[in-house]
Amino acid sequence: MPSRRAVVWLAALIVAANGFFPALWILFTSLKTESELMRIPITILPTAPTLDNYVRVFTDQPILLFMWNSFGVATLSTLLCVFVSALAAYALVRLRLPAPGLILSALLAVAMFPLISLMVPLFQTMRTVGLLNTWWALIFPYAVLSMPVCTMVLIAFFQDIPRDLENAAMIDGCSRLGALWHVILPLTAPGVFTAAILAFVNAWDEFLLALTLAPRVSSRTLPVGITLYQGEFAFPWPIISAALIIAIVPISILIAVFQERVVGGLTQGGVKG
Known part of the structure; x- marks a missing residue:
């Protein structure tokens, strides 16, 4: 019509x-x-x-350092998140765990926690273990905060893999973890890519934890570093806008490169049968 x-x-x-x-x-x-x-x-x-604003972005503040910090934190937290999420999703789908529905509900409850409510305990924990102003002060929280969503994404994919495939792999000598690594993960590559992109983007864009747990200039990530362009009595919008464009470009390239895998992961994960 x-x-x-x-x-x-x-x-x-x-x-x-x-x-x-x-x-x-x-x-x-x-x-x-x-x-x-x-x-x-x-x-x-x-x-x-x-293009003077873009020149000022690189001369007024060490934005390359901020980008390196963001890239390192986002990459390591994504690897940790996907690794643990894959193990959790496999356990929930394949192992006979007690009350799996309750575990899934707990995962969803963790995902719904407001971030501001976690700031004080996270700050005290990182200060106690001596991780403030380091990458690890952000890597662990970012990985944990993205795990519920990534686990749910991977569960949708793992449920579609027949048990016979991993049983055959274990008969041939693979351990259960070996079957997960050599059979399940390759077959669910779109889901793994989808989970990884979601975790990476969340870590790249996060501001509140980065401002609180890594405030030192040498460990600041890009979202926090952009705030340094603001003066006490001035707000140079053109320069800040140039810095924002520089921050958007890596994510745009990442999404463009893996667009088909991400879209395929989001659609395939929602279809059963």
Whole structure:
């Protein structure tokens, strides 16, 4: 029906505008000067585009250090999260655990905990064990906070793998962990990629824990480092916008490269049969 197709296209345009317009606005702002940004009436497109703001991003603050910290923390926390989530999902699907439904409910409850309620115990724990202002102060919390979602994603995939495949692998000499590594994980690669992307993006974008547990400049991640461009009485929006674009680019490239696997993982994980 034409009317139904029009509604679908309208909904798609609204979703696309909601996703792309803020990013385009930040991009256009990053190419403006301070004077042009304050000009009235406001212009969307820059009249005289400049890359000076991007130069200032790299000269005013050690943004490469912030990006390295974010990349290291996000990568290590993702590896830890996916490893533990795979073990947890396999145990819940294959092993005869007592009250698996209760365990799944506990996982969901952990995922719903407000982050601000965990700040004080996390800070005290990291200070006690001497991990403040280190990568590990962020790696462990990021991995734990992403585990419930990643575990649920992997459970949906593991349930579709016939038991006969891993039984055959164990008959051939594989241990249970060997069957998980050599049989289950390769067959559920889209789910593993989906879980890994979700964990990586959550760690890359997180701000509150990074600000609290790693406030030193040498250990700051990119979201916290961007706040250093703000002065006491000044808020240089063009420079901050340029820094935001630099922060968005790695995630955009990651999603573009693994788009098919992520979309396939999200759709296949929701289909049974």
